[in-house]
Amino acid sequence: MIPGIRAVLFDLDETLIDDFPGLERAHRAVARRLRDYLRGRGMEVNEDELFNRITQLDDKMNLQRRYIRNDWWPLLLEKMNVKVELPPELLDELTWIYWKTFADNSRPYPDTKPTLEYLKGKGYKLGIVTDTDGTRGIKEMRLKQLDFIKNFDVVIISGEDTARTKPDPQPFLLAAERLGVRPEECVFVGDKPFTDIDGGRAAGMKTVLLKRRDWGVRERADYTIKSLAELRDLL
Ligand SMILES: [Mg+2]
CATH class of the missing domain: 1.10.150 (DNA polymerase; domain 1)
Incomplete structure (x- = not known):
């Protein structure tokens, strides 16, 4: 834990x-x-x-x-x-x-909804920090199509809501600020070592690499898992 x-x-x-x-x-x-x-x-x-x-x-x-x-x-x-x-x-x-x-x-993974509901049930605040798709508005359009989005207390589109994208700490820190928590009270879960993990670390958060594939780069996460469901062992 x-x-x-x-x-x-x-x-x-x-x-x-x-x-x-x-x-x-x-x-x-x-x-x-x-x-x-x-x-x-x-x-x-x-x-x-x-x-x-x-x-x-x-x-x-x-x-x-x-x-x-x-x-x-x-x-x-x-x-x-x-x-x-x-x-x-x-x-x-x-x-x-x-x-x-x-x-x-694009569809949620089978364990996305159950895992979010589990975390919500445990009283955690939930957030998303996602990079812009390059063209303003596209990411927002995609987010609106996802029904699990209602589980989230904050959604930050970096590069649109903030000037900088991951791995800059700016979007991570904005998410923590909006949730009213300190960065060290956050854990960041992401699949890319060079944006999600490096950025989460730079912001002072705990990091979990969800290893969907090998990007062939340095991995510096505090924890590594293979599926979202494994978060139940950590949180
Ligand atoms: Mg990703």
């Missing part, structure tokens, strides 16, 4: 909601739209290659904390040596297709 904790703060993506099906379909939808656009300009590009490249790029951009999708699409074609200027309205459309498909296909 972790002593002295009054609030449990969570990351959203790949912590509370399973993004893998949403990501895969979003990548597929963008690949298709881009292939069709290029075909209309007389350029044949393989859809599967586009899909694979987008998947690789997504991880790479996340590691670099570059969240603005409109910047991704020209970079993708550059890497594939496809020389074409994409019009701004197509960049917007691709980004919209990405987020719409993603939101429609």
